[in-house]
Amino acid sequence: MRTRRRQQPVRAALALLLGLLLILLTCTAHANDSPPPVPGVPPPSVPAIAHTWPVGSHPLVLRGWEPPATVYGRGHRGVDLATPAGAEVRAVAAGRVSFAGRVAGRGVVAVELSGTDLRTTYEPVTASAKKGDEVTAGQVVGTVEITGSHCATTCVHWGLLRGETYLDPLALLPPWLLSRGPSRLLPVL
Incomplete structure (x- = not known):
């Protein structure tokens, strides 16, 4: 019984370490991913190169x-x-x-x-x-x-x-x- 009680904190610590390692690996794997799109900001694949509207100054x-x-x-x-x-x-x-x-x-x-x-x-x-x-x-x-x-x-x-x-x-x-x-x-x- 004593052995089991001693092993429980060790197992909990190992589970915590494995969880932290998994989070670290996931973050590292996604470090180069594109950020999520921001409303009103064009995606990087379409450059904001327009200098004017096609008609008027700000048409409806x-x-x-x-x-x-x-x-x-x-x-x-x-x-x-x-x-x-x-x-x-x-x-x-x-x-x-x-x-x-x-x-x-x-x-x-x-x-x-x-x-x-x-x-x-x-x-x-x-x-x-x-x-x-x-x-x-x-x-x-x-x-x-x-x-x-x-x-x-x-x-x-x-x-x-x-x-x-x-x-x-x-x-x-x-x-x-x-x-x-x-x-x-x-x-x-």
């Missing part, structure tokens, strides 16, 4: 990005930005126009962003830029068409792709460009 987002569960699944593969018909559409970052034409009756402009494997798309747009044109951030690539939008009001659909994978185009915008200004407390009604 009518519908946000909703990634599909599968390649052909339902979702919204970009963001819809409220803007009047005829408004100028600008390249958000420097790049080369890879497409300027019509797809399914809508005008589309696509820009491959310099120094990345990303491309942005804008529709419905009457292109003023041509395929192969080098564009700078903020340069006009077209104007918003009156018809062809899938929004209830006139809008431009802004997309972002890496290869054939759709990404959230808002991730291109640095936090200062996403912000509408300082936070303000409103009265409770």
